[in-house]
Amino acid sequence: MPWDFWLVFIVLGVLLPxxxxxxxxxxxxxxxxxxxxxxxxxxxxxxxxxxxxAIVAWRAWARGLGFEELGLVVHGxxxxxxxxxxxxxxxxxxxxxxxxxxxxxxxxxxxxxxxLAERILPQSRLELVPFLALAVTAGxxxxxxxxxxxxxxxxxxxxxxxxxxxxxxxLFGLAHFYQGRGGLLSTLVIGTVFGTARIxxxxxxxxxxxxxxxxxxxxxxxxxxxxxxxxxTAAEKIHKQ
Numbered sequence: 001m002p003w004d005f006w007l008v009f010i011v012l013g014v015l016l017p018x019x020x021x022x023x024x025x026x027x028x029x030x031x032x033x034x035x036x037x038x039x040x041x042x043x044x045x046x047x048x049x050x051x052x053x054a055i056v057a058w059r060a061w062a063r064g065l066g067f068e069e070l071g072l073v074v075h076g077x078x079x080x081x082x083x084x085x086x087x088x089x090x091x092x093x094x095x096x097x098x099x100x101x102x103x104x105x106x107x108x109x110x111x112x113x114x115x116l117a118e119r120i121l122p123q124s125r126l127e128l129v130p131f132l133a134l135a136v137t138a139g140x141x142x143x144x145x146x147x148x149x150x151x152x153x154x155x156x157x158x159x160x161x162x163x164x165x166x167x168x169x170x171l172f173g174l175a176h177f178y179q180g181r182g183g184l185l186s187t188l189v190i191g192t193v194f195g196t197a198r199i200x201x202x203x204x205x206x207x208x209x210x211x212x213x214x215x216x217x218x219x220x221x222x223x224x225x226x227x228x229x230x231x232x233t234a235a236e237k238i239h240k241q
C-alpha cells in the first residue's frame with residue numbers, strides 16, 4: 001500500500017478520533033452554548049470534512065483509484081432509487097425509535113447523551129438549516145472516506161471482502177468514539193450495514209442517502225427526546241460526577 005494511503009489511514013484511525021475527543025472536551029466544560037456556537041461548530045465541521053475529502057480524493061486519483069473503484073458510479077438507477085427510499089425510511093425510523101428509547105431511559109448514559117445533545121444538536125429552526133447542511137456533508141464526505149476510499153484501498157491491497165467491511169467500519173466507529181462506547185458500537189454496526197450495501201449495490205450513492213437520513217433524524221428527533229432540562233442544570237450533573 002502506498003505511503004500516502006498509510007498516512008490517510010493513520011489520520012482516519014488516530015488523528016480524527018483524537019480531534020473529536022478534544023473538541024468534545026472543550027464543549028463539555030462550558031455550562032451551555034448558544035446558537036452562535038452551534039452554528040460555528042456546524043460550519044467548521046462542514047469545511048473540515050470537504051477539505052479532508054478533497055485531499056483524499058486527490059491522493060486516490062493520483063494513485064490510480066478511479067471512479068468505479070471508489071464507488072462513484074451509479075449502477076441501476078431505478079434499483080438504487082427504490083433501495084434508497086426504503087432504506088432511508090427504515091434506518092430513519094429505527095433512529096427515531098432509538099432516540100425516543102434513550103430519552104425515556106435514566107442513569108449516567110442518559111445524562112451524558114442529554115448534555116451532548118444540548119451542545120451539538122440544533123435547538124431551533126435557525127440552527128436546523130445548517131445542521132441539515134452538515135448532514136448532507138457527512139453523508140457525502142464520510143461515505144467517500146470510509147466506504148469509498150478506505151474500502152477501495154483495502155480491496156486493492158488484497159484483503160477479502162468481509163475484512164474490508166469490518167476494518168472500514170472500525171475506523172468509522174472510532175471517528176464517533178467521542179459519543180462514548182455506545183456511539184462507537186452503534187456507528188460500527190451502521191458502518192457494517194453501509195459497507196455491505198456499498199458492495200451489494202456497487203456504489204456509494206445509496207449509502208450517502210442512508211447516512212444523511214440517519215443524521216437528519218438525529219437533528220430533528222434528538223432535541224425532542226433528549227433535551228428536557230435546562231442546559232446548565234444538565235451540565236452541572238455531569239460536572240459533579
